[in-house]
Amino acid sequence: MPIPKPFRERYKDIVDDPDLFFECIEKLVPKSFRVNTIKSSSNEVKENFEGYGINIKQMPWYSDAFVSDEPNVGSVFEHFLGKIYLQELVSMLPPLVIKNELGDYVLDACAAPGSKTTELAAMMENKGTLIANDISYSRIKALKFNLEKVGALNTLITNQDLRFFPSSLFDSILLDAPCSSEGTVRKNSKLFNIWNEKQIHGHSNLQKQLIVKAFDLLKPGGVMVYSTCTFAPEENEAVVDHLLQKREAKLEKIELPNFKLSPGLLQWHGREYDPQIELVSRVWPHHNDTGGFFLAKVRK
Protein backbone atom coordinates (compact mmCIF):
# COMPACT_ATOMS: atom_id res chain seq x y z
CA MET A 1 0.00 0.00 0.00
CA PRO A 2 1.54 3.31 -1.06
CA ILE A 3 1.66 6.20 1.38
CA PRO A 4 -1.79 7.87 1.28
CA LYS A 5 -1.85 11.38 -0.11
CA PRO A 6 -3.51 12.95 2.96
CA PHE A 7 -0.71 11.45 5.04
CA ARG A 8 1.94 13.11 2.84
CA GLU A 9 0.03 16.35 2.96
CA ARG A 10 -0.19 16.32 6.74
CA TYR A 11 3.49 15.83 7.39
CA LYS A 12 5.48 17.20 4.47
CA ASP A 13 5.71 20.67 5.99
CA ILE A 14 6.63 19.70 9.55
CA VAL A 15 9.48 17.32 8.83
CA ASP A 16 12.98 18.60 8.01
CA ASP A 17 13.46 16.42 4.92
CA PRO A 18 10.15 15.08 3.53
CA ASP A 19 11.79 13.00 0.76
CA LEU A 20 14.06 11.18 3.20
CA PHE A 21 11.17 10.75 5.62
CA PHE A 22 8.74 9.24 3.09
CA GLU A 23 11.47 7.04 1.65
CA CYS A 24 12.48 5.81 5.10
CA ILE A 25 9.00 4.81 6.26
CA GLU A 26 8.63 2.48 3.28
CA LYS A 27 11.60 0.43 4.50
CA LEU A 28 11.46 -2.30 7.13
CA VAL A 29 12.69 -1.26 10.56
CA PRO A 30 15.94 -3.01 11.65
CA LYS A 31 15.57 -6.03 13.95
CA SER A 32 16.38 -4.97 17.47
CA PHE A 33 16.42 -6.36 20.97
CA ARG A 34 17.17 -5.30 24.51
CA VAL A 35 19.25 -7.24 26.99
CA ASN A 36 17.18 -8.25 30.02
CA THR A 37 19.51 -7.24 32.84
CA ILE A 38 17.45 -9.23 35.36
CA LYS A 39 18.87 -12.37 33.75
CA SER A 40 21.92 -11.35 31.75
CA SER A 41 24.28 -8.54 30.76
CA SER A 42 25.28 -6.79 27.55
CA ASN A 43 28.73 -8.36 27.78
CA GLU A 44 27.38 -11.90 28.09
CA VAL A 45 25.04 -11.38 25.14
CA LYS A 46 27.75 -9.79 22.98
CA GLU A 47 30.10 -12.69 23.69
CA ASN A 48 27.47 -15.34 22.91
CA PHE A 49 26.34 -13.69 19.66
CA GLU A 50 29.96 -13.46 18.57
CA GLY A 51 30.19 -17.21 19.16
CA TYR A 52 27.13 -17.73 16.91
CA GLY A 53 28.67 -15.57 14.20
CA ILE A 54 25.72 -13.15 14.29
CA ASN A 55 26.61 -9.50 13.80
CA ILE A 56 25.00 -7.23 16.32
CA LYS A 57 25.48 -3.52 16.84
CA GLN A 58 25.29 -1.94 20.28
CA MET A 59 23.45 1.39 20.26
CA PRO A 60 25.64 4.33 21.31
CA TRP A 61 22.70 5.83 23.20
CA TYR A 62 21.77 2.74 25.24
CA SER A 63 24.23 -0.03 26.05
CA ASP A 64 21.44 -2.62 26.53
CA ALA A 65 20.01 -1.98 23.03
CA PHE A 66 21.19 -3.90 19.97
CA VAL A 67 20.39 -4.14 16.28
CA SER A 68 20.88 -7.56 14.69
CA ASP A 69 21.82 -8.68 11.18
CA GLU A 70 20.03 -12.00 11.71
CA PRO A 71 16.34 -11.40 10.97
CA ASN A 72 15.38 -14.48 12.96
CA VAL A 73 17.02 -13.25 16.16
CA GLY A 74 14.20 -14.90 18.12
CA SER A 75 15.80 -18.29 17.44
CA VAL A 76 18.80 -17.75 19.73
CA PHE A 77 19.01 -19.65 23.01
CA GLU A 78 19.10 -16.32 24.91
CA HIS A 79 15.57 -15.58 23.68
CA PHE A 80 14.29 -18.89 25.03
CA LEU A 81 15.97 -18.14 28.37
CA GLY A 82 14.49 -14.64 28.62
CA LYS A 83 17.94 -13.05 28.52
CA ILE A 84 17.00 -10.86 25.56
CA TYR A 85 13.69 -9.18 24.76
CA LEU A 86 12.73 -8.42 21.18
CA GLN A 87 11.68 -4.79 21.12
CA GLU A 88 11.66 -1.88 18.71
CA LEU A 89 14.34 0.67 19.49
CA VAL A 90 11.92 3.58 19.95
CA SER A 91 9.84 1.50 22.35
CA MET A 92 12.86 1.47 24.67
CA LEU A 93 12.91 5.26 24.94
CA PRO A 94 10.18 6.13 27.50
CA PRO A 95 11.72 4.14 30.40
CA LEU A 96 15.21 5.26 29.35
CA VAL A 97 14.51 8.97 29.62
CA ILE A 98 13.47 8.65 33.31
CA LYS A 99 15.78 5.78 34.21
CA ASN A 100 17.51 7.64 37.05
CA GLU A 101 14.34 9.16 38.51
CA LEU A 102 11.99 6.20 38.71
CA GLY A 103 11.75 5.95 42.52
CA ASP A 104 10.22 3.02 44.43
CA TYR A 105 6.59 3.24 43.40
CA VAL A 106 6.06 3.31 39.66
CA LEU A 107 3.00 3.05 37.41
CA ASP A 108 3.00 1.83 33.84
CA ALA A 109 -0.47 3.10 33.05
CA CYS A 110 -1.18 1.36 29.71
CA ALA A 111 1.21 -1.54 30.06
CA ALA A 112 0.17 -4.42 27.75
CA PRO A 113 1.86 -6.26 26.11
CA GLY A 114 4.63 -5.22 28.48
CA SER A 115 7.77 -4.36 26.50
CA LYS A 116 8.27 -1.14 28.41
CA THR A 117 7.10 -2.70 31.68
CA THR A 118 9.75 -5.41 31.47
CA GLU A 119 12.32 -2.69 30.81
CA LEU A 120 11.12 -0.70 33.84
CA ALA A 121 11.28 -3.81 36.07
CA ALA A 122 14.89 -4.36 34.99
CA MET A 123 15.81 -0.70 35.51
CA MET A 124 14.35 -0.88 39.03
CA GLU A 125 16.62 -3.93 39.55
CA ASN A 126 13.53 -5.94 40.45
CA LYS A 127 13.05 -3.84 43.61
CA GLY A 128 10.35 -1.44 44.77
CA THR A 129 6.85 -1.80 43.36
CA LEU A 130 5.85 -1.46 39.74
CA ILE A 131 2.15 -1.43 38.88
CA ALA A 132 1.50 -2.68 35.37
CA ASN A 133 -2.00 -1.58 34.50
CA ASP A 134 -4.05 -2.23 31.39
CA ILE A 135 -7.69 -1.69 30.60
CA SER A 136 -7.99 -4.77 28.41
CA TYR A 137 -8.36 -8.10 30.19
CA SER A 138 -7.53 -10.01 27.01
CA ARG A 139 -4.23 -8.15 26.63
CA ILE A 140 -3.25 -8.94 30.22
CA LYS A 141 -2.43 -12.52 29.27
CA ALA A 142 0.43 -11.34 27.03
CA LEU A 143 1.53 -8.84 29.67
CA LYS A 144 1.72 -11.57 32.30
CA PHE A 145 3.55 -13.92 29.94
CA ASN A 146 6.20 -11.32 29.13
CA LEU A 147 6.69 -10.22 32.74
CA GLU A 148 7.14 -13.82 33.87
CA LYS A 149 9.50 -14.57 31.01
CA VAL A 150 11.91 -11.81 32.06
CA GLY A 151 11.61 -12.79 35.73
CA ALA A 152 9.94 -9.63 37.06
CA LEU A 153 9.36 -9.95 40.81
CA ASN A 154 8.49 -6.35 41.66
CA THR A 155 5.55 -6.06 39.27
CA LEU A 156 1.86 -6.22 40.12
CA ILE A 157 -0.70 -6.41 37.32
CA THR A 158 -3.94 -4.43 37.59
CA ASN A 159 -6.85 -4.30 35.16
CA GLN A 160 -8.38 -0.84 35.44
CA ASP A 161 -9.67 1.85 33.16
CA LEU A 162 -7.03 4.47 34.01
CA ARG A 163 -9.72 7.16 34.13
CA PHE A 164 -11.19 5.44 37.20
CA PHE A 165 -7.90 4.36 38.80
CA PRO A 166 -8.14 4.78 42.61
CA SER A 167 -6.29 7.77 44.00
CA SER A 168 -2.61 6.98 44.58
CA LEU A 169 0.70 8.84 44.65
CA PHE A 170 3.37 7.43 42.38
CA ASP A 171 7.03 8.51 42.25
CA SER A 172 6.93 8.16 38.48
CA ILE A 173 4.47 7.23 35.76
CA LEU A 174 4.82 6.01 32.23
CA LEU A 175 1.81 6.84 30.08
CA ASP A 176 2.41 5.19 26.74
CA ALA A 177 -0.98 6.05 25.38
CA PRO A 178 -3.06 4.09 22.88
CA CYS A 179 -2.61 5.95 19.59
CA SER A 180 -3.00 5.78 15.81
CA SER A 181 0.44 4.07 15.66
CA GLU A 182 1.59 5.81 12.47
CA GLY A 183 5.19 5.45 13.62
CA THR A 184 4.97 1.63 13.51
CA VAL A 185 4.44 1.56 9.73
CA ARG A 186 8.00 0.29 9.20
CA LYS A 187 7.09 -2.99 10.89
CA ASN A 188 3.43 -3.05 9.89
CA SER A 189 3.05 -2.10 6.26
CA LYS A 190 -0.70 -2.76 6.43
CA LEU A 191 -1.09 0.24 8.70
CA PHE A 192 -2.00 2.51 5.81
CA ASN A 193 -4.91 0.22 4.85
CA ILE A 194 -6.74 1.32 7.97
CA TRP A 195 -5.23 4.77 8.43
CA ASN A 196 -7.60 7.73 8.43
CA GLU A 197 -7.65 11.17 9.97
CA LYS A 198 -10.91 10.63 11.85
CA GLN A 199 -9.28 7.98 14.01
CA ILE A 200 -6.69 10.52 15.11
CA HIS A 201 -9.32 12.74 16.70
CA GLY A 202 -10.86 9.83 18.61
CA HIS A 203 -7.49 8.93 20.07
CA SER A 204 -6.77 12.55 20.94
CA ASN A 205 -9.92 12.90 23.05
CA LEU A 206 -9.10 9.82 25.12
CA GLN A 207 -5.42 10.78 25.45
CA LYS A 208 -6.39 14.16 26.90
CA GLN A 209 -8.43 12.45 29.62
CA LEU A 210 -5.65 9.96 30.33
CA ILE A 211 -2.85 12.51 30.63
CA VAL A 212 -4.75 14.64 33.18
CA LYS A 213 -5.70 11.58 35.22
CA ALA A 214 -2.14 10.22 35.15
CA PHE A 215 -0.79 13.60 36.27
CA ASP A 216 -3.23 13.50 39.22
CA LEU A 217 -1.78 10.12 40.28
CA LEU A 218 1.71 11.59 40.50
CA LYS A 219 3.14 12.75 43.82
CA PRO A 220 4.42 16.35 44.00
CA GLY A 221 7.92 16.42 42.53
CA GLY A 222 7.25 13.19 40.65
CA VAL A 223 7.96 12.68 36.96
CA MET A 224 5.84 11.34 34.13
CA VAL A 225 6.61 10.40 30.55
CA TYR A 226 3.83 10.75 28.03
CA SER A 227 4.60 8.89 24.83
CA THR A 228 2.99 7.71 21.62
CA CYS A 229 4.19 5.97 18.48
CA THR A 230 2.51 8.40 16.14
CA PHE A 231 3.33 11.59 14.24
CA ALA A 232 -0.08 13.23 14.63
CA PRO A 233 0.24 16.51 16.56
CA GLU A 234 -3.37 16.08 17.73
CA GLU A 235 -2.18 13.04 19.73
CA ASN A 236 1.10 14.57 20.82
CA GLU A 237 1.66 18.31 21.28
CA ALA A 238 -2.09 19.01 21.55
CA VAL A 239 -2.46 16.43 24.34
CA VAL A 240 0.45 17.83 26.35
CA ASP A 241 -0.84 21.36 25.72
CA HIS A 242 -4.21 20.26 27.12
CA LEU A 243 -2.48 19.12 30.34
CA LEU A 244 -0.63 22.44 30.63
CA GLN A 245 -3.95 24.24 30.40
CA LYS A 246 -5.66 22.05 32.99
CA ARG A 247 -2.89 21.56 35.56
CA GLU A 248 0.26 23.21 36.94
CA ALA A 249 2.60 20.91 35.04
CA LYS A 250 6.18 21.68 34.05
CA LEU A 251 7.82 20.21 30.99
CA GLU A 252 11.49 19.22 31.05
CA LYS A 253 13.86 18.87 28.16
CA ILE A 254 14.79 15.28 27.37
CA GLU A 255 18.52 14.61 27.19
CA LEU A 256 19.54 11.53 25.23
CA PRO A 257 23.18 11.69 24.12
CA ASN A 258 23.94 10.13 20.70
CA PHE A 259 20.27 10.00 19.67
CA LYS A 260 18.70 12.69 17.52
CA LEU A 261 15.53 14.20 18.99
CA SER A 262 13.56 17.03 17.38
CA PRO A 263 11.66 19.73 19.26
CA GLY A 264 7.86 19.81 19.39
CA LEU A 265 5.65 21.92 17.14
CA LEU A 266 4.42 25.23 18.51
CA GLN A 267 1.45 25.32 16.20
CA TRP A 268 -0.61 22.99 14.04
CA HIS A 269 -3.57 23.66 11.76
CA GLY A 270 -3.99 27.17 13.13
CA ARG A 271 -3.80 26.17 16.81
CA GLU A 272 -1.00 27.75 18.88
CA TYR A 273 0.47 25.77 21.76
CA ASP A 274 2.02 26.81 25.08
CA PRO A 275 5.67 27.90 24.53
CA GLN A 276 6.80 25.09 26.90
CA ILE A 277 5.74 22.60 24.20
CA GLU A 278 9.05 23.19 22.47
CA LEU A 279 10.59 20.98 25.19
CA VAL A 280 8.80 17.82 24.02
CA SER A 281 10.62 15.47 21.65
CA ARG A 282 9.72 14.05 18.28
CA VAL A 283 11.56 11.07 16.84
CA TRP A 284 11.56 11.08 13.04
CA PRO A 285 12.38 7.64 11.56
CA HIS A 286 15.06 8.85 9.12
CA HIS A 287 17.11 10.52 11.89
CA ASN A 288 18.11 7.37 13.76
CA ASP A 289 16.81 4.61 11.44
CA THR A 290 13.96 3.69 13.83
CA GLY A 291 10.19 3.83 14.00
CA GLY A 292 8.44 7.15 14.67
CA PHE A 293 7.83 8.30 18.22
CA PHE A 294 6.88 11.13 20.55
CA LEU A 295 8.01 11.82 24.12
CA ALA A 296 7.16 14.44 26.72
CA LYS A 297 8.74 14.56 30.18
CA VAL A 298 6.41 16.16 32.71
CA ARG A 299 7.23 17.24 36.27
CA LYS A 300 4.61 17.83 38.97
Next chain:
Amino acid sequence: MNVLKYFAERFGIPESLFDEFGIYAGPKGRVYLGPKKLPDKPDIVSPGLLIARAESAVKPTTNFLQLFGKHATKNIISLSKEQAVSYAKGEDLRIPSENEGYVIVEYSGNFLGCGMLKSGILINQIPKAKRQLVKYI
Protein backbone atom coordinates in the same frame (compact mmCIF):
# COMPACT_ATOMS: atom_id res chain seq x y z
CA MET B 1 2.51 -26.63 51.96
CA ASN B 2 5.35 -24.15 52.41
CA VAL B 3 6.80 -23.85 48.91
CA LEU B 4 10.00 -22.10 50.05
CA LYS B 5 10.70 -24.99 52.41
CA TYR B 6 10.05 -27.39 49.54
CA PHE B 7 12.48 -25.48 47.26
CA ALA B 8 15.12 -25.65 50.00
CA GLU B 9 14.62 -29.37 50.63
CA ARG B 10 14.25 -30.47 47.03
CA PHE B 11 16.76 -28.17 45.29
CA GLY B 12 18.87 -26.64 48.06
CA ILE B 13 17.65 -23.14 47.12
CA PRO B 14 18.14 -21.20 50.40
CA GLU B 15 14.94 -19.78 51.93
CA SER B 16 16.85 -16.67 52.98
CA LEU B 17 17.03 -15.60 49.28
CA PHE B 18 13.38 -14.61 49.58
CA ASP B 19 13.53 -12.57 52.79
CA GLU B 20 12.98 -9.32 50.93
CA PHE B 21 9.90 -10.61 49.11
CA GLY B 22 6.31 -11.51 49.88
CA ILE B 23 4.65 -14.87 49.11
CA TYR B 24 1.05 -14.73 47.94
CA ALA B 25 -1.54 -17.42 47.32
CA GLY B 26 -3.70 -17.25 44.22
CA PRO B 27 -6.52 -19.42 42.86
CA LYS B 28 -5.99 -23.13 42.05
CA GLY B 29 -2.96 -23.47 44.32
CA ARG B 30 -0.97 -20.79 42.54
CA VAL B 31 1.86 -19.28 44.57
CA TYR B 32 3.41 -15.91 43.71
CA LEU B 33 6.65 -14.22 44.70
CA GLY B 34 6.29 -10.45 44.74
CA PRO B 35 7.04 -7.24 46.63
CA LYS B 36 6.95 -7.48 50.43
CA LYS B 37 3.94 -5.17 50.69
CA LEU B 38 0.98 -4.84 48.37
CA PRO B 39 -0.95 -1.61 47.95
CA ASP B 40 -4.55 -1.68 49.29
CA LYS B 41 -5.98 -0.71 45.93
CA PRO B 42 -6.65 -1.26 43.13
CA ASP B 43 -7.36 -5.01 42.94
CA ILE B 44 -4.34 -6.97 41.83
CA VAL B 45 -4.68 -9.53 39.05
CA SER B 46 -1.20 -10.98 39.48
CA PRO B 47 1.07 -10.19 42.48
CA GLY B 48 4.55 -10.81 41.06
CA LEU B 49 6.01 -13.99 39.56
CA LEU B 50 4.09 -17.28 39.56
CA ILE B 51 6.64 -19.60 41.21
CA ALA B 52 4.67 -22.79 41.81
CA ARG B 53 1.37 -24.60 41.72
CA ALA B 54 0.80 -26.26 45.06
CA GLU B 55 -2.13 -28.60 45.17
CA SER B 56 -1.51 -32.25 46.10
CA ALA B 57 2.18 -31.75 45.22
CA VAL B 58 4.30 -28.64 44.61
CA LYS B 59 5.17 -28.01 40.98
CA PRO B 60 7.80 -25.30 40.44
CA THR B 61 7.36 -23.10 37.37
CA THR B 62 9.89 -22.89 34.57
CA ASN B 63 10.03 -19.10 34.98
CA PHE B 64 10.97 -19.50 38.64
CA LEU B 65 13.67 -22.08 37.92
CA GLN B 66 15.14 -20.02 35.06
CA LEU B 67 15.63 -17.21 37.55
CA PHE B 68 16.66 -19.08 40.71
CA GLY B 69 18.14 -22.31 39.28
CA LYS B 70 21.64 -20.93 39.76
CA HIS B 71 21.14 -21.08 43.54
CA ALA B 72 20.23 -24.79 43.48
CA THR B 73 22.61 -27.50 44.65
CA LYS B 74 20.72 -30.73 43.89
CA ASN B 75 18.19 -32.42 41.64
CA ILE B 76 19.68 -30.69 38.62
CA ILE B 77 19.81 -32.57 35.31
CA SER B 78 22.58 -31.39 32.97
CA LEU B 79 21.92 -31.79 29.26
CA SER B 80 24.17 -31.94 26.19
CA LYS B 81 23.79 -29.23 23.55
CA GLU B 82 21.62 -31.47 21.34
CA GLN B 83 19.43 -32.42 24.30
CA ALA B 84 19.02 -28.75 25.27
CA VAL B 85 17.77 -27.92 21.76
CA SER B 86 15.27 -30.82 21.93
CA TYR B 87 14.12 -29.81 25.39
CA ALA B 88 13.59 -26.16 24.42
CA LYS B 89 11.45 -27.44 21.53
CA GLY B 90 9.24 -29.33 23.97
CA GLU B 91 10.47 -32.92 23.56
CA ASP B 92 10.80 -35.53 26.31
CA LEU B 93 14.28 -37.03 26.79
CA ARG B 94 15.57 -40.42 27.84
CA ILE B 95 17.77 -39.82 30.91
CA PRO B 96 19.15 -42.87 32.66
CA SER B 97 18.52 -41.98 36.31
CA GLU B 98 17.09 -43.54 39.44
CA ASN B 99 15.84 -40.12 40.45
CA GLU B 100 12.12 -39.35 40.29
CA GLY B 101 10.12 -36.13 40.62
CA TYR B 102 10.61 -32.53 39.64
CA VAL B 103 14.10 -31.50 38.57
CA ILE B 104 15.89 -28.41 37.30
CA VAL B 105 17.04 -28.74 33.69
CA GLU B 106 20.39 -27.14 32.89
CA TYR B 107 22.79 -26.76 29.97
CA SER B 108 26.22 -25.18 30.32
CA GLY B 109 25.27 -22.93 33.23
CA ASN B 110 21.92 -21.91 31.69
CA PHE B 111 18.73 -22.97 33.41
CA LEU B 112 16.09 -24.07 30.91
CA GLY B 113 13.39 -24.68 33.49
CA CYS B 114 11.43 -27.48 35.03
CA GLY B 115 11.38 -31.20 34.18
CA MET B 116 9.67 -34.28 35.59
CA LEU B 117 11.76 -37.42 35.90
CA LYS B 118 9.91 -40.70 35.80
CA SER B 119 11.24 -44.17 34.94
CA GLY B 120 14.28 -42.78 33.14
CA ILE B 121 12.26 -40.29 31.05
CA LEU B 122 12.59 -36.53 31.48
CA ILE B 123 9.04 -35.40 30.83
CA ASN B 124 8.99 -31.93 29.33
CA GLN B 125 7.45 -29.28 31.59
CA ILE B 126 8.20 -26.22 29.46
CA PRO B 127 4.87 -24.42 28.87
CA LYS B 128 3.76 -24.67 25.23
CA ALA B 129 3.88 -20.90 24.71
CA LYS B 130 7.54 -20.82 25.77
CA ARG B 131 8.75 -23.67 23.56
CA GLN B 132 11.02 -22.55 20.79
CA LEU B 133 13.14 -23.85 17.94
CA VAL B 134 16.65 -22.86 19.01
CA LYS B 135 18.97 -22.40 16.03
CA TYR B 136 21.85 -20.75 17.84
CA ILE B 137 23.12 -22.19 21.11
